[in-house]
Amino acid sequence: MKLTARIPLTAALLALTLGSATGCNKLKARDQLTKGVQAFKGANFEEATNHFQNAVALDPNYDDAKIYLATTYASQVVPNLDTPENLKIAQNALDGFNGVLAKDPSNLIALKQIASIDRNIKKFDEAKEYEKKVIAIAPNDPEAYYTVGFVDWTLSYKNAIAILAADGLTDAGDGNPKKSKGACAKLQAANTALVAEGMQYLQKAIDINPNYDDAMQYLQLTYRRKADLECPDDNARKADLASADEWIQKAMGARKANELAKEKKNAGGVQM
Numbered sequence: 001m002k003l004t005a006r007i008p009l010t011a012a013l014l015a016l017t018l019g020s021a022t023g024c025n026k027l028k029a030r031d032q033l034t035k036g037v038q039a040f041k042g043a044n045f046e047e048a049t050n051h052f053q054n055a056v057a058l059d060p061n062y063d064d065a066k067i068y069l070a071t072t073y074a075s076q077v078v079p080n081l082d083t084p085e086n087l088k089i090a091q092n093a094l095d096g097f098n099g100v101l102a103k104d105p106s107n108l109i110a111l112k113q114i115a116s117i118d119r120n121i122k123k124f125d126e127a128k129e130y131e132k133k134v135i136a137i138a139p140n141d142p143e144a145y146y147t148v149g150f151v152d153w154t155l156s157y158k159n160a161i162a163i164l165a166a167d168g169l170t171d172a173g174d175g176n177p178k179k180s181k182g183a184c185a186k187l188q189a190a191n192t193a194l195v196a197e198g199m200q201y202l203q204k205a206i207d208i209n210p211n212y213d214d215a216m217q218y219l220q221l222t223y224r225r226k227a228d229l230e231c232p233d234d235n236a237r238k239a240d241l242a243s244a245d246e247w248i249q250k251a252m253g254a255r256k257a258n259e260l261a262k263e264k265k266n267a268g269g270v271q272m
Contacts, residue, residue, distance in 0.1 A: 029059035033068065040072055048072045063100065067109060070096025074113050079120040090121045106137050115147065124151050145205035146215045152198030153218050156225045159190040175227030175237040184231035192229055198222045213254035220247035 036051030052069035055062055073093035078086050094117055097110040104110075115130035128151050134144040157171075164171055167183040179187075199222050205215040220243075227240035 025058040026062075029055040029062050029065060032058065033062070033065050036065075036068060036072075040068070040075075045072055045076050063103070066096060066100055070100070070110075071113065074117055077117055077120050080122060082121075087121060090117050093117050108134060108138060111137070112144075115144075119147070119151065124155055127151055140208055142205040142208040142212055142215070145201045145208070146212065146218070149198045149200075149202035149205065149215065149222065150218055152194045152201070153222050153225065156191040156194040156198065156222070159194075160187060160225060160228055163187050163190065173224050174241060175224070175230060177234065177237065179228075179231070181231070184229075187228045188231070191225060195222055195226045195229065199226070211254045211258055213251045213258060216247050216251035216254055220244040220251065223247065 032051045032055035036048045036055065039045075039048035039051060049069065049072050052065050052072060055065035056069060059065065070093050073089050073096060077090045077093060094114060097114050097117075100107050100110040101114075111130050111134045115127045115134065118124070118127035118130065128148050131144045131147045131151075134141060135148075138144065160171055160176075163183050163186045164176060164179060167179050169176060169179055169183075199219065202215050202219040202222060206212050206219070209215070223240045223244035227237045227244070230236035230240060
């Protein structure tokens with residue numbers, strides 16, 4: 001009877017001990033998170049990484065620590081650098097954010113960060129895929145639409161440069177009317193879908209944020225890529241260039257308005 005009576009008591013003591021240890025670990029994890037944030041703000045990324053890793057080790061369910069750890073890795077990724085070290089850091093960040101998404105598939109921070117990392121390591125199709133996931137969850141996020149349009153322009157520009165170079169030309173930004181029929185056909189095949197999608201998403205970004213000057217700037221650049229595709233119709237090419245010039249003016253006006261609004265905000269809104 002005595003032995004039987006002691007078994008539940010021993011289990012209860014063990015549970016109490018484990019609970020105390022778990023609570024202690026959680027407090028230590030939060031302390032590590034605080035120290036990691038301080039190091040991150042000071043751009044001491046190696047120190048921040050160590051603190052966030054400690055926080056996750058102490059509390060494996062500490063989602064905030066996982067996001068901070070992945071964000072610290074992401075902050076160290078150098079855009080367009082293909083070295084093994086840089087790609088490894090990028091993969092560490094992707095692994096971290098994918099771990100967050102495995103638990104919370106609609107986590108916007110993780111989705112946006114993955115899209116940004118993919119873009120920085122030139123995985124453009126994947127970057128667009130994740131920006132579209134952002135849009136599905138936050139359909140009024142102008143930055144996500146802008147980023148899809150930016151990526152489409154980037155890809156179409158790279159295509160144009162390569163195709164024109166093979167034709168002995170450099171991009172003049174005017175629809176390149178001197179290109180051959182063969183180059184025209186290649187441009188149409190490579191860029192028609194990219195240009196159409198890019199214009200659609202950039203226009204949507206502007207519809208949501210009428211003062212989105214960056215979106216306006218890339219919309220005018222996309223019109224110049226569209227002009228490349230109007231090979232048999234010179235009037236259509238000129239119309240695209242006219243639209244590009246209009247968006248340049250709109251972008252300049254929006255930028256001035258944004259700068260003025262920023263100045264007023266910094267001055268506390270006081271007007272002389």
